[in-house]
Structures are given as structure tokens and as C-alpha cells.
Amino acid sequence: MRIEHKTVVVGALALSTGAAFAHEGSGVAxxxxxxxxxxxxxxxxxxxxxxxxxxxxxxxxxxxxxxxIVFPMVMAFGGAIGVTGFHxxxxxxxxxxxxxxxxxxxxxxxxxxxxxxxxIVGSFAIFHGYAxxxxxxxxxxxxAYSLGFVIATGLLHLAGIAFGLLVRWPAGKVAVRACGTxxxxxxxxxxxxxxxx
Amino acid sequence: xxxxxxxxxxxxxxxxxDASAHGSSKSLGSFFGGFVHPLLEPAHLIxxxxxxxxxxxxxxxxSGMSVPAFITGIVPGLVAAGFGWRPDTDVVLLGVATLAxxxxxxxxxIPRSVLAAGCAVAGASIGLGSSPDLVTGGALWATLFGTGxxxxxxxxxxxxxxQVAKRPWVKILVRxxxxxxxxxxxxxxxxxxxxxxxxxxxxxxxxxxxxRR
Numbered sequence: 001m002r003i004e005h006k007t008v009v010v011g012a013l014a015l016s017t018g019a020a021f022a023h024e025g026s027g028v029a030x031x032x033x034x035x036x037x038x039x040x041x042x043x044x045x046x047x048x049x050x051x052x053x054x055x056x057x058x059x060x061x062x063x064x065x066x067x068x069i070v071f072p073m074v075m076a077f078g079g080a081i082g083v084t085g086f087h088x089x090x091x092x093x094x095x096x097x098x099x100x101x102x103x104x105x106x107x108x109x110x111x112x113x114x115x116x117x118x119x120i121v122g123s124f125a126i127f128h129g130y131a132x133x134x135x136x137x138x139x140x141x142x143x144a145y146s147l148g149f150v151i152a153t154g155l156l157h158l159a160g161i162a163f164g165l166l167v168r169w170p171a172g173k174v175a176v177r178a179c180g181t182x183x184x185x186x187x188x189x190x191x192x193x194x195x196x197x
Numbered sequence: 198x199x200x201x202x203x204x205x206x207x208x209x210x211x212x213x214x215d216a217s218a219h220g221s222s223k224s225l226g227s228f229f230g231g232f233v234h235p236l237l238e239p240a241h242l243i244x245x246x247x248x249x250x251x252x253x254x255x256x257x258x259x260s261g262m263s264v265p266a267f268i269t270g271i272v273p274g275l276v277a278a279g280f281g282w283r284p285d286t287d288v289v290l291l292g293v294a295t296l297a298x299x300x301x302x303x304x305x306x307i308p309r310s311v312l313a314a315g316c317a318v319a320g321a322s323i324g325l326g327s328s329p330d331l332v333t334g335g336a337l338w339a340t341l342f343g344t345g346x347x348x349x350x351x352x353x354x355x356x357x358x359x360q361v362a363k364r365p366w367v368k369i370l371v372r373x374x375x376x377x378x379x380x381x382x383x384x385x386x387x388x389x390x391x392x393x394x395x396x397x398x399x400x401x402x403x404x405x406x407x408x409r410r
Contacts, residue, residue, distance in 0.1 A: 080387035
């Protein structure tokens with residue numbers, strides 16, 4: 001290999017090194033990071049949150065913005081229950097069921113009244129919030145942690161809404177309903193234990 | 198330039214590190230450190246965010262004396278902090294953020310007097326909670342001055358930005374942000390009420406608000 005090629009390769013390798021994290025996350029940054037990653041590290045959370053945004057977009061106005069507004073606030077209520085130490089049985093089952101039900105709603109193109117949709121979404125929000133809330137007392141910075149997971153949840157909703165906007169086209173409607181089917185199937189797989197998160 | 202020289206030069210450039218062109222000036226550093234401090238304290242940030250959204254959604258003109266009330270609160274708060282009074286004000290700020298966040302999320306305006314009172318309380322709380330540790334003398338007052346200007350600037354400019362946003366999807370985003378502020382605040386307040394959060398210890402709770410009694 002010629003010298004200039006070697007130099008460029010060595011230079012590129014030097015650029016590709018990552019930062020050396022000698023200390024584990026702590027303080028505000030550590031709290032925010034762990035909170036932000038908490039919903040993203042679980043496929044059960046991801047598919048359910050995307051399903052909320054997807055269903056909202058599928059239902060159209062006003063659900064497209066009511067659901068992402070209602071969900072965090074009810075989730076906070078569930079989180080508060082988790083913080084108090086009160087035990088809710090079957091939390092993981094509830095989370096998996098949220099994916100099954102919300103995915104099925106999209107797949108079957110169910111369009112209930114807005115208040116029914118809000119109640120369904122709100123019920124499942126309690127389980128998701130509880131799962132995040134039990135981790136809150138151990139967080140490096142609870143405020144940053146709660147900000148982190150609330151923002152991550154909201155961004156997942158946004159991703160679902162963005163995909164759900166495809167319904168304005170006939171092929172998009174098929175794609176969205178197919179996505180709902182996939183979410184529901186993934187929820188079933190989680191429920192019966194075929195997949196673990 | 199030959200290809201060999203160019204390759205060597207590029208590789209050398211890749212190994213360069215940051216060039217710090219300015220030396221540190223304690224006063225300048227303290228002032229700007231104070232200016233951004235409200236954005237670096239989570240409780241201060243959430244409260245300022247929620248209040249900015251609330252004022253912007255309602256309109257600065259219709260918010261009455263809210264911004265002047267904030268200034269009226271933060272100035273004595275900063276002065277008191279400068280003279281050593283440093284109570285833990287995070288819980289108060291989270292309470293204000295919750296109230297403002299609910300108003301924004303539901304698009305239900307709070308009465309002007311309540312909003313002004315909330316801004317005054319938030320201002321005082323931010324002021325009292327902004328004193329840096331291990332800093333004294335001119336640097337301390339420069340920091341506090343920067344904090345005051347910064348908090349007022351972030352609040353008023355944030356509200357103005359929200360106010361000028363006319364597109365429907367931006368208005369919805371504002372309401373979503375309000376729900377986020379509410380959710381975050383409620384969770385930490387729950388932690389405080391249960392008594393597992395070290396933010397607020399009994400002897401540091403601000404006298405006029407003591408939810409544990």
C-alpha cells in the first residue's frame with residue numbers, strides 16, 4: 001500500500017475512535033439519558049407508543065392530537081402509582097396487551113368515538129407509566145429522568161403519527177393497517193412468551 | 198501540492214484539537230454562566246418552559262402583569278440568595294409548572310391574577326434557587342445578575358416565539374409540550390410527596406408551602 005493510502009487509512013481509523021466513558025452516567029445528563037432510553041430499550045414500549053400515534057393519525061382530527069396530549073398525562077398518573085410503591089399486578093401483560101389491542105384497532109380500521117379512544121389509550125397509559133415510575137426513585141436525577149422518558153414517549157408517538165399520515169393515500173391506508181397487524185402480532189408474541197424483552 | 202503531501206496534511210488536520218481562543222474572565226464567565234443557568238437546572242427549565250408556553254398561548258398582551266410579576270419575584274429572590282438564603286425551591290417550581298402545563302395542554306386559560314401570582318412565585322423560586330456554590334464576591338453577584346437577565350429573557354422570548362406561531366400544527370405541538378411539562382412535574386412531585394426524593398428535606402421546605410403537614 002502506498003504511503004499516502006496508509007496515511008489516509010490511519011487517519012480515518014483515528015477519526016473513528018469513540019469517546020472513552022470512564023464514568024457511568026450521573027447527575028442531570030445521566031438521569032436524562034437513562035429516562036430517555038427507558039422506553040426505547042423495550043420493544044413492548046416502542047410498538048405500543050408508535051401504535052398510539054398511528055391510531056391517532058388513522059382516526060384523524062381531533063384524535064391525532066388528543067391522544068398524544070392525554071397519554072403523557074395519564075402515564076404520569078400511572079408513574080405516580082409506581083413511585084408510591086403500590087403494586088399493580090400484570091404490568092407486563094398490560095403493556096403487551098396494549099400492543100395487541102391498539103394494533104388490532106388499526107388493522108381492523110376501528111373508529112370509535114373520541115372519548116372511547118381516549119379511555120382505551122388512557123387505560124394502557126397507566127401500565128406504561130407504572131413501569132417507568134418504579135424506576136424513578138433510583139434515577140440519578142429524577143426530574144431529568146422523567147423529562148427524558150416523557151420526551152422519548154412523545155417522540156415515539158410522533159413517529160407513529162408521521163407514518164400514520166400515509167392514510168391520505170389508498171396504498172398508505174393498506175400500509176398503515178398492515179403495520180397495525182404487525183404491531184398486534186408482536187403483542188401476541190410478547191403475551192404468549194414467544195418473544196421476551 | 199503532491200498527493201502524498203495532501204494526504205499527510207489531511208491526516209494531520211484530523212488529529213487537531215479544539216483551539217480555545219479566549220482566556221477565561223471570571224466576571225464574563227460568571228455572568229454567562231448565570232445567564233444559561235436556568236436552562237441547566239431541570240426544575241427551573243421545566244417551570245420556565247411551562248410558563249413560556251402558557252404566556253405565549255394566551256398572548257403576552259392578555260397576560261397582564263405576568264412578566265412584570267416574574268421580574269418582581271426574581272429580583273428579591275436573587276438578592277436574598279446573594280445574602281445566603283438558599284431554600285430548596287424545586288418543589289414550588291414543579292407545582293407552578295404543573296399548573297401552567299395543565300392550562301396549556303387543555304388550552305384553558307388561567308385567570309390573569311393566578312397567572313401573575315404563579316409567575317411571581319416562579320421568579321422568586323428561581324432567584325432563591327440559583328446561588329452557585331463556592332462562589333463569592335463579584336463573581337457571585339455577576340452570576341446572579343446573569344441569572345436574572347437570562348431567566349427574564351428565556352421567559353419573555355419563549356412566550357413571544359409561541360405567540361407568533363400561527364400554524365395549527367404548531368399550536369398542537371405547544372399543547373403536547375404542555376402535557377410533557379405536566380407529566381414530568383407530576384411524577385417528581387409524587388416522588389416528593391412519598392418522601393423518597395432528596396430535593397426537599399423538611400427543614401428546607403419553603404415556609405409558605407408545606408404539603409407534608
